[in-house]
Amino acid sequence: MRNIFAFIAGGIFGAGLFVSGMVDTAKVIGWLDIFGAWDPTLAFVLGGAIIPTFFAWRIAERRQRAFLDCPIPERPQPVIGRNLVIGSFMFGLGWGMIGLCPGPSVASITFNGVGGLIFVAAMIAGMLVAPAIRTRLEAASAS
Amino acid sequence: MSITWQTDWTLGLIGGLLIGLAASLFLLVNGRIMGASGIIGGLVDGSGRHNAAERVSFLLGLAIVPGLMALLWYRPDTHLTKNVALLVGAGLLVGIGTRLANGCTSGHGVCGISRLSLRGIVATVFYLVGGGISVIVFRHVLGVV
Numbered sequence: 001m002r003n004i005f006a007f008i009a010g011g012i013f014g015a016g017l018f019v020s021g022m023v024d025t026a027k028v029i030g031w032l033d034i035f036g037a038w039d040p041t042l043a044f045v046l047g048g049a050i051i052p053t054f055f056a057w058r059i060a061e062r063r064q065r066a067f068l069d070c071p072i073p074e075r076p077q078p079v080i081g082r083n084l085v086i087g088s089f090m091f092g093l094g095w096g097m098i099g100l101c102p103g104p105s106v107a108s109i110t111f112n113g114v115g116g117l118i119f120v121a122a123m124i125a126g127m128l129v130a131p132a133i134r135t136r137l138e139a140a141s142a143s
Numbered sequence: 144m145s146i147t148w149q150t151d152w153t154l155g156l157i158g159g160l161l162i163g164l165a166a167s168l169f170l171l172v173n174g175r176i177m178g179a180s181g182i183i184g185g186l187v188d189g190s191g192r193h194n195a196a197e198r199v200s201f202l203l204g205l206a207i208v209p210g211l212m213a214l215l216w217y218r219p220d221t222h223l224t225k226n227v228a229l230l231v232g233a234g235l236l237v238g239i240g241t242r243l244a245n246g247c248t249s250g251h252g253v254c255g256i257s258r259l260s261l262r263g264i265v266a267t268v269f270y271l272v273g274g275g276i277s278v279i280v281f282r283h284v285l286g287v288v
Contacts, residue, residue, distance in 0.1 A: 002173055002194075002196075002197050002200075003196050003197055003200040004200070005168065005169070005172045005173055006169070006173060006175075006197045006198070006200040006201040006204070007200040007201065007203060007204040008168065008204060009165045009166075009168045009169040009172075009173070009177060009201060009204065010165070010200065010201035010202060010203065010204025010205035010206075010208070011165075011204035011205070011207065011208035012161055012162075012164055012165035012168065012204075012208075013161075013162055013165035013166070013177065013179075013201075013204070013205055013249070014204060014205040014206065014207075014208040014209040015158075015161055015208050015209065015212065016158045016159065016160070016161030016162035016163075016164075016165060017158065017162065017209065018158070018208075018209040018212050018213070018219070019154055019157055019158035019161060020154060020155045020156075020157070020158020020159055020161075020162070021151060021154060021155060021158065021219075022158065023209065023219055023221055024219055024220065024221055024222055025221055025222050025223050025224070026222035027151075029278055029282065029288060032271070032274040032275050032277070032278045033275075033278045033282060034275055035279060035283065036278070036282065036283065039151075040152070041151045041152055041154075041155040042155065043155075044152050044153075044155035044156040044159060045155045045156070045158055045159035045162070046159060046252060046253070046256075047156070047159060048155065048156040048157070048158070048159020048160040048162070048163060049159040049160070049162040049163040049166065049252075049253045049257075050159075050163065050253060050256055050257045051160070051163055051257075052160060052163035052164055052166075052167050053163045053166045053167055053170070053253055053254060053257035053258075054257040054258075055167070056163075056166065056167030056170050056171055056257075057170070057257055057258045059171060060170050060171055060174075063171075065174070066170070066171055066172055066173060066174030066175075067171055067172045068172055068173055068174065070173070070174040071174060072170070072174055073174065073175070073176050075258070075260065076260070076262060078260070078261045078262060079262075080261065080262065080265050083243045083244060083245075084243075084244050084245070084262060084265060084266055084269075085244075085265070085269055086240075086243060086244075087239070087240045087241065087242070087243025087244030087245070087266075088240065088244040088251070088265075088266040088267075088268075088269035088270040088273070089240070089269045089270065089272065089273040090236050090239055090240030090243065090244075090273065091180075091236065091237055091240030091241045091244060091247060091270045091273065092240070092269060092270030092271060092272060092273020092274040092275075092276075092277065093236050093240070093273040093274070093276065093277045094232070094233040094234070094235070094236025094237035094240060094273075094277075095233070095237060095248075095270060095273070095274045095277070096273060096274030096275065096276065096277025096278045096281070097229055097232060097233040097236070097277045097281050097288070098223065098224050098229055098230060098233040098288060099222075099223075099288075100223070100233065100237070101179070101237060101247050101248045102179035102180040102183055102237065102241060102247045102248075102249070103179035103205070103247070103248065103249050105237075106179065106183070106202055106205045106206050107205055107206065107209040108209065108219075108221055109206050109210075110206060110207075110209070110210030110213060111209075111210065111213040111218055111219070111221070112221050112223055113223065115223045115224065115225055115227075115230050116221070116223060118227060118230045118231060118234070119223075119230045119231075119233065119234040119237075120234065121234065122230065122231045122232075122233070122234025122235050122238065123183075123234040123235070123237050123238040124183070124187050124238060125234070125235060125238060126234060126235040126236065126237065126238020126239040126240075126242070127180075127183065127184045127187040127188060127238040127239070127241075127242050128187055128188060128238075129238075129239065130184070130188070130238065130239045130242030130243055131188055131242070133239055133243065134242070134243055137243070
């Protein structure tokens with residue numbers, strides 16, 4: 001059951017990324033290009049995505065448990081650490097370079113050519129080395 | 144303001160609502176946060192081994208449904224750069240950055256902001272600033288994308 005619903009959720013997510021234009025790197029770069037020809041489409045995408053999810057969180061936090069009888073993820077400690085800030089900034093730099101982030105990179109993998117595969121391979125390599133970088137950052141801030 | 148722009152906005156809103164529906168379903172049914180980088184990253188570094196099947200199922204849906212849409216409906220032009228150095232550099236930054244920050248556009252942006260999570264909001268501000276700087280550098284200064 002869990003796997004079936006995970007497949008459905010992934011499929012709807014993919015359909016949303018496809019319909020909204022998030023798989024088009026030109027649209028993403030256009031949205032981040034506030035000093036150029038700014039394209040506001042992605043504000044509608046993010047806004048549209050936040051509205052149903054906002055209500056889903058209200059229901060989830062009232063019910064405490066999901067329909068497949070597992071706990072709702074706990075709210076993380078509201079700590080703004082170095083990793084959150086540095087990591088998000090690094091992610092943004094990479095995102096703005098070519099206009100791909102993790103969700104759309106998977107959603108477009110079947111029609112994004114060799115370039116799409118190279119990006120996903122590099123992203124996976126980055127995810128492999130990330131724990132070591134995290135340890136170094138923590139050691140550097142502790143000393 | 145041209146008609147194509149309004150169409151883009153409408154499609155953006157419809158697509159966004161679908162993304163939100165997917166995040167709501169994954170949260171309310173599976174009790175999981177729909178964060179693409181976390182779902183992939185847990186498979187890559189082994190931290191999500193205990194629910195690997197759920198992760199793989201999600202990623203299969205995420206890849207197959209748009210693939211079918213491209214096959215049966217229309218094949219979108221993704222305008223992806225052919226510059227290998229940029230693709231590799233961007234991929235590494237996205238991979239490292241999202242794992243350090245524990246989230247990307249879907250996890251922090253969609254799920255975090257909608258939960259009114261301070262961490263999600265701060266992360267979103269920083270990746271938007273990073274993205275904006277990158278576009279200035281790579282499009283306007285270097286002119287490579």
